Amino acid sequence: MKYGILVNEGPYTHQASDSAYKFTKAAIDKGHEVFRVFFYHDGVNNGTSLAVPPQDDRHIPDQWSALAKDHGVDLVLCVAAAQRRGILDEDEAKRNGKTSHNVIEGFRISGLGQLIEAGIQADRLVVFGD
Amino acid sequence: MDNDDDQVVKKFMYMNRKAPYGTIYALESLEVVLIAAAFDQDVSLVFADDGVYQLTNSQSTDDIGMKNFSPTYSALGDYDIKKIYIEKESLDERGLTLEDLQALTYEDEDDDWAEKDSIHLVSREELAEVIDQQDVVFSF
């Protein structure tokens, strides 16, 4: 089965991104395809490269990043939501005259159309949020 | 259209259950709806619980320093979004009637562009039926 996942909340404050990660991992381990995880609202904070959680805590952005690397999951940050919240990749930083960028490897920034497309192409869209 | 498998038409529903301004969900939900309109899917919007407050007709945000996005709802008809369901019980519980909400209309191209009501006031049972028929449910 082909899945699209929507994550509406950032890491650590809400359990939503942990639940989404656990679900995604379980689906992949069972042989399903998770072809896209779309991050919206504060969910875009899952894609920051600047998170430094304590050693004994899980590193949520790194966990997602590994899913992209190991399983080719397409991790997409909504561009409008990301810009509002100061999450910029190199291109967006340049375009907006910013000197630094902070999107972790494995994530890409794109438009809301990618969410709609996930809804169209996936057999199931599962939403995690607050 | 920027949709490369445009044969697929799914029933997309946007479930709005939160009041505006206290959180950003109402605004960012509306942004998704407007983008989604370009994809030619069968779109329904539901306003239930505190979501009915998103459509109140006299919003004024000057004093809270936020943009009043409520006028944007009246553009939904231009985007061919004309299935807007409001749960009657949610209005009743909050002492509201349709009079307190903005009127939302669309122009019917099959009827000489006559202006028609996009808002469907539905009972709990009717809404349950609508929800059950959806392929994809977006909630924010």
Next chain:
Amino acid sequence: MSMLHTVNKSPFERNALESCIRLAKAGSSVLLMEDGVIAAMQGTKYSQSMAEAMANISFYVLGPDLKARGLSEGNVVEGVKVVDYNGFVDLTVAHDSVQSWL
């Protein structure tokens, strides 16, 4: 059509479960997860409405979220089935669509 509904809020905090129960069609399923698992427990003021809703709706609860909150699988309302994340995935396969009551 059959729909899987997910509820991740405690009924003591928000009305997500109440809204879900009133709008879920007979024959659909509800998965309680995150803080939503609180509704699955026996002896709360919501246990009775849970039991009544179970006449028409199948209820599941996410075990890892129960355990995390110190709640025992043995004390869930009778008829509520405990699943893990694999079971959650299986539920999404077994239903035609998923609605999250955020």
